[in-house]
Amino acid sequence: MDVDTRLLRYFLAVAQEGALTRAAERLHVSQPALTKQIRQLENLLGVRLFVRSRTGMALTEAGRTLADRAPALLAAWEQALRETRETASRAARVLRVGFLASAANEATQRIIAAFSLRRPGWRVDMRQAAWTDPTAGLADGEVDVALVRLPFPGQDALRVRVLFTEPRWVALPEGHPLATRDQIRFDELWDEPFVAAPAETGAWRDYWLATGERRGRAPRIGAVTDQPDDWLNAIANGYGVALAPESAARFYARPGIVYRPVTGVSPSQVAVAWTPSAQNNPVVQDFVHCCLENTPPPHDQPA
């Protein structure tokens, strides 16, 4: 009786959403594909998991039983996966470092150099993560340690140390009325369309839309992108504006886009993060120390 973790993920999504249509959306597959997969899972087990109705899909008792156990199964698999990868990188003397585009920026060079001095036999494998994964691969076990920006979903399950903070600016298309101003109040941007991160990034998306600083007004979404390049294009083409760390003005300068300081939004925090299981990995800890020693002050307190 062989099952794919994919089937379990699909099943859980339907169980949680209570409807094929919404679950399909969340999973980025078409609704007919989900219909077929769920039916196949039921056939495989020989058990009806849902009762169908016009209002959606409701779990049967048996479905409830499976839905209760599936999350632990998936988590156990993820855990085994992480540990396997960690063993591999340790055996090969490779430290896998994930980073978000424009996370630590110029500090990165210094950190790597310092780490190379401290661990001469080790190689550093830098991996840039897509924006859809604000943990930069840490959640999947793709990397041992990551340079990230706070806050992000799942942050509580990881160990985090803040390295420094940086003001958030706004990126505007060149011809925008506000583009000539030296400084902009955030409330002036409330009604602007924003270029946003995909919905599945949750708290991350909200943070860069600054929903907390809008006094309850919903943001307008002009476009959704998940890569730096798409993001820049969307802004340059006038689909919307976007908040970005100050350093983006240097690292993502491009004709057609201007960056301006914004008041009234909290600064962005750059941090180094690792998994609890790497707490006792001396190489990871060495890297963390190199981060702390090669970035400007406010990195005393854990976040």
Added chain:
Amino acid sequence: MDVDTRLLRYFLAVAQEGALTRAAERLHVSQPALTKQIRQLENLLGVRLFVRSRTGMALTEAGRTLADRAPALLAAWEQALRETRETASRAARVLRVGFLASAANEATQRIIAAFSLRRPGWRVDMRQAAWTDPTAGLADGEVDVALVRLPFPGQDALRVRVLFTEPRWVALPEGHPLATRDQIRFDELWDEPFVAAPAETGAWRDYWLATGERRGRAPRIGAVTDQPDDWLNAIANGYGVALAPESAARFYARPGIVYRPVTGVSPSQVAVAWTPSAQNNPVVQDFVHCCLENTPPPHDQPA
């Protein structure tokens, strides 16, 4: 990162056998198929799990890590599967009963009738198991309770009550020199070719070859079968002889085959078995009581 339990099973088989060729045999797939699957698993994880050599496949450190965790993952899945199916059958008021061909024989009718009286609202779903599964579906969660013969592999993980015992006889082709004898000593059969169960049935196969009563002499295998019909044909066609419970003489009588009593082999035990998790399932316990009350004596002690 989606994985199939099949991939984990394949991986474990190769890890345990230390060679693709032998593992492929055990898994009943071709060696090239296994080669591809293992490579795919490695690509999926981005980790080398084995070092290849002419002498076989040796686990890497990372492979060792995964091999240590995989059995628990598979067991957890099997457990969830069993519980889900059990919930389903309980909700539908169906008791799924597995049985081996010729397990309880004539007693079966009485047991079912008694159970129907005790649990009027319930339906009994009888499922005959293939000989390749001496647990009659209990191990996979296909059934809630099973009528089996002892001993079988995995018996210790289940709850078992012996119902009665039955002498083992021998089934011979009609023209066989011993076919005219009233009674046969087992040592007279030591050099006969036997019709055996498939190798993967382990202790079950050994029991019906009576390897324990051969004083260390290896049995001769004349044919391997996994269905009653094949088994009867193999014997009738003279590929070998086979031990069988006395009742087979009634239930599997057929021209070309004679059954004769054998001395020097222990009797076969017929038992009812259930999983530890069904220990508190009152319906299963009712069925067990019906078994005990509708079979001849020696069912006082748990086996």
Added chain:
DNA sequence: TGCGTGTATAACCTTCTGGCATGGATGTGG
């Protein structure tokens, strides 16, 4: 040199999965 024991590759077939378009059932609002 030929054989046995390993793994890898090639060519081919079948099954599975996903996407799109569409159908059927059932409420809901103008």
Added chain:
DNA sequence: CCACATCCATGCCAGAAGGTTATACACGCA
């Protein structure tokens, strides 16, 4: 009362994946 929105199910097609057989390649050994 009809048009529309919201569900899930079905049919059809393309591409990917798993399986099989035949064969290649590497090596130790008689």
